[in-house]
Amino acid sequence: MWEQFIARCREKGTTATATLTQFIELYLDDLDNLDAIGGNDLDKRLDSKIKASVEEYLVAGNNSNISLTNETILAICSRLDKLESEFSSESNSNQTTAIHNLADLEQKVEGTCARMTQLAEAIIKIQNYLNNQPRRVNKSYNNSSFKGQTPRIQPLTEEGLASRLGVNVETIREQRNKLHPPLFVAWCKGKDKSGMGWEFNENTGLYHPAS
Secondary structure (H helix, E strand, O other): OHHHHHHHHHHOOOOHHHHHHHHHHHHHOOOOOHHHOOHHHHHHHHHHHHHHHHHHHHHHHHHHOHHHHHHHHHHHHHHHHHHHHHHHHHHHHHHHHHHHHHHHHHHHHHHHHHHHHHHHHHHHHHHHHHHHOOOOOOHHHHHHHHHHOOOOOOOEOHHHHHHHHOOOHHHHHHHHHHOOHHHHHHHHHHHOOOOOOEEEEOOOOEEEEOO
8 A cells, every 4th residue: 555655646746755744734724534535626625725825925915014115115216316326427427538538639639730731831841942952963864975975996906806805816816716706705705804895707807896
């Protein structure tokens, strides 16, 4: 029987201890005819008992907590007033700070504009000064013009080229016959004090400056 009772309690989602406790409480409340109580009837009796207890608690709570509720509401209102006052004060402070910062920014912008105006005026004065200065002659241009007017070097004989390069005639003739014309020009450049190349013209029999 005890094992069946435990299994039944588990099916109901409770324990044997909790179920026995409920029966004991009902017995103490003068419900001594437990054998005649069925499952559904027991649930109804328990619901009725709980409902009555809740109603009794609400009635008693309403009578005893009226003053407490009023005090709570007053405290909440006071707290809200305080928070609103603090928020208003902080907002005014932030607004004052923002106005002060804006004034400082305007002053800085005005100062910057004044300095930019002074700088622009200085640049204009410098430009006017440079425009009024006499133009200088470009030395590089003069040098190039002078070079352009340099007389053209005339062709040389074999003896003249040997004298210019600081070698004898046989060396000139040997190098011209041994080397390819471009190599002979390069050889002459290495010997010429001005670094000029020379090439032999068979039609004239002379050595001309290489272009």
